[in-house]
Amino acid sequence: MKLKLSDILITIVIALVFGIIYKLWGPVYSLFKPFGLHIGDVIYGMWFIAGTVAMLLLRKPGVALLAETAAASGEFLVGSEYGLSVLLYGVVQGLGTELMFALFGYKRYTAFVASLGGIAAAVGSLVMDAAYGYVMDLALWNLLLLVGARLIGGFLIAGLLAYFLVQALDRTGVTSLVRPASDEDYKALDR
Amino acid sequence: MQWTLNYEETWLHRLNPAFKLIFFLVLFLLLLFIHNPNMITNVTVVPLLLLLFSTGHQKKVLLILILPFLLLFFSSASSMMFFGQGSTTWWKWGLIHITEESFYRGLHIGFRALNFALLGLLFALTTRPVYLFYSLIQQLKVPPRFAYSFMAAVRILPVMVEEFQQLRAALLIRGVKKKKGIGRITQTVTLYAVPLLSQSIRRAHRIAVAMEAKRFNNKERTYYYKPSFSKFDLIFLLYIAIGFGLAFWMSGAFPYFDITDVRQK
Numbered sequence: 001m002k003l004k005l006s007d008i009l010i011t012i013v014i015a016l017v018f019g020i021i022y023k024l025w026g027p028v029y030s031l032f033k034p035f036g037l038h039i040g041d042v043i044y045g046m047w048f049i050a051g052t053v054a055m056l057l058l059r060k061p062g063v064a065l066l067a068e069t070a071a072a073s074g075e076f077l078v079g080s081e082y083g084l085s086v087l088l089y090g091v092v093q094g095l096g097t098e099l100m101f102a103l104f105g106y107k108r109y110t111a112f113v114a115s116l117g118g119i120a121a122a123v124g125s126l127v128m129d130a131a132y133g134y135v136m137d138l139a140l141w142n143l144l145l146l147v148g149a150r151l152i153g154g155f156l157i158a159g160l161l162a163y164f165l166v167q168a169l170d171r172t173g174v175t176s177l178v179r180p181a182s183d184e185d186y187k188a189l190d191r
Numbered sequence: 192m193q194w195t196l197n198y199e200e201t202w203l204h205r206l207n208p209a210f211k212l213i214f215f216l217v218l219f220l221l222l223l224f225i226h227n228p229n230m231i232t233n234v235t236v237v238p239l240l241l242l243l244f245s246t247g248h249q250k251k252v253l254l255i256l257i258l259p260f261l262l263l264f265f266s267s268a269s270s271m272m273f274f275g276q277g278s279t280t281w282w283k284w285g286l287i288h289i290t291e292e293s294f295y296r297g298l299h300i301g302f303r304a305l306n307f308a309l310l311g312l313l314f315a316l317t318t319r320p321v322y323l324f325y326s327l328i329q330q331l332k333v334p335p336r337f338a339y340s341f342m343a344a345v346r347i348l349p350v351m352v353e354e355f356q357q358l359r360a361a362l363l364i365r366g367v368k369k370k371k372g373i374g375r376i377t378q379t380v381t382l383y384a385v386p387l388l389s390q391s392i393r394r395a396h397r398i399a400v401a402m403e404a405k406r407f408n409n410k411e412r413t414y415y416y417k418p419s420f421s422k423f424d425l426i427f428l429l430y431i432a433i434g435f436g437l438a439f440w441m442s443g444a445f446p447y448f449d450i451t452d453v454r455q456k
Binding site for chain 2: 004005006008009010011012013014015016017020026027029030037038057066070073076077078079080081082083084085086087088131132133134137138139141142146161164165168169172174177178
């Protein structure tokens with residue numbers, strides 16, 4: 001299933017919207033992170049949401065990676081305070097989400113798989129943090145707090161919130177524009 | 192955001208956008224391999240000078256954009272400073288444990304974040320997105336489908352801002368009250384996110400259909416903008432190379448800190 005122009009365009013439009021949110025999220029996160037206690041990392045999950053939302057909407061291979069990369073580019077182009085690092089973080093996080101949907105053969109788009117996608121993106125961001133912020137050199141309890149908060153954030157925001165958002169979008173009927181015809185659609189024709 | 196600020200074009204605007212992007216990514220990776228806090232402190236001066244004197248933007252605008260970097264510096268550095276591992280204790284109070292090693296490592300991370308922020312801002316302030324996408328297609332052979340989708344999407348954003356303001360006014364006039372706690376999140380999703388996203392999905396779909404109706408495809412095409420290379424690319428390369436070289440030499444000759452590698456042994 002190759003991506004058509006409309007798939008790409010819709011993915012990038014959604015991604016840019018999230019890109020703006022990503023940019024606005026930077027100062028919020030800085031404020032939520034007082035004195036290096038990583039409780040605030042629960043809201044870090046917002047930075048993974050573009051991948052899962054786009055994938056749940058369009059349901060085609062490659063969409064999560066494209067969306068997360070595009071969202072990061074959008075964030076970068078409007079002048080993110082994290083600068084260039086967001087581009088690489090975006091790619092790695094997108095890969096994480098993509099991998100989870102690929103693991104289920106791009107056939108299951110449930111809240112469970114979406115949550116796994118969010119968590120995988122969180123793992124991706126932690127891998128980047130290990131190279132960028134020497135997080136492995138934190139005291140153990142602090143590192144565990146960081147990992148825990150990050151994963152919970154990925155699960156709650158990029159997983160459940162994304163799923164809830166797409167379900168709400170489903171009810172508007174707009175998803176019929178973007179999704180490929182499913183087996184059920186073909187069966188409906190036979191009836 | 193290029194499309195809203197007044198500025199003068201400088202030599203940094205004339206760099207080849209795709210070259211600039213690749214070069215900045217290489218710099219990014221290079222910065223990840225610097226573990227000497229003396230060196231990273233010196234290196235910070237290199238993008239800072241360009242940002243202050245060569246972007247063609249007003250000083251006032253630059254100041255507003257650079258100020259949040261201080262917050263970023265502290266928020267990046269703080270966790271490592273307070274909770275990092277190390278053996279030479281400076282201060283201990285409850286969970287907070289500042290050691291010499293963790294302090295310098297925190298400082299290093301702060302400077303690293305500052306460098307990425309400065310480089311990122313430098314790029315954003317001196318690159319017109321349209322030129323960047325044309326350059327990506329022509330120099331890096333990015334499929335036009337992706338690049339043009341990006342340019343179209345950028346054009347949709349102002350429409351969305353307008354829609355957002357309309358929504359807010361409509362909700363205000365109907366007397367919709369803001370909920371508290373968890374209800375606030377669901378309220379935001381249903382009242383704002385859903386209508387904004389569904390409308391823009393419909394719009395994006397219409398644009399894609401229109402583009403294909405006009406025979407947009409990936410085959411041979413001609414371009415209105417043809418970004419090329421110039422002497423400025425070479426000057427930029429030399430500036431960075433000399434700047435980094437000087438920073439490296441200075442960090443050996445005139446060190447500020449005793450530590451030369453911040454990693455935990």
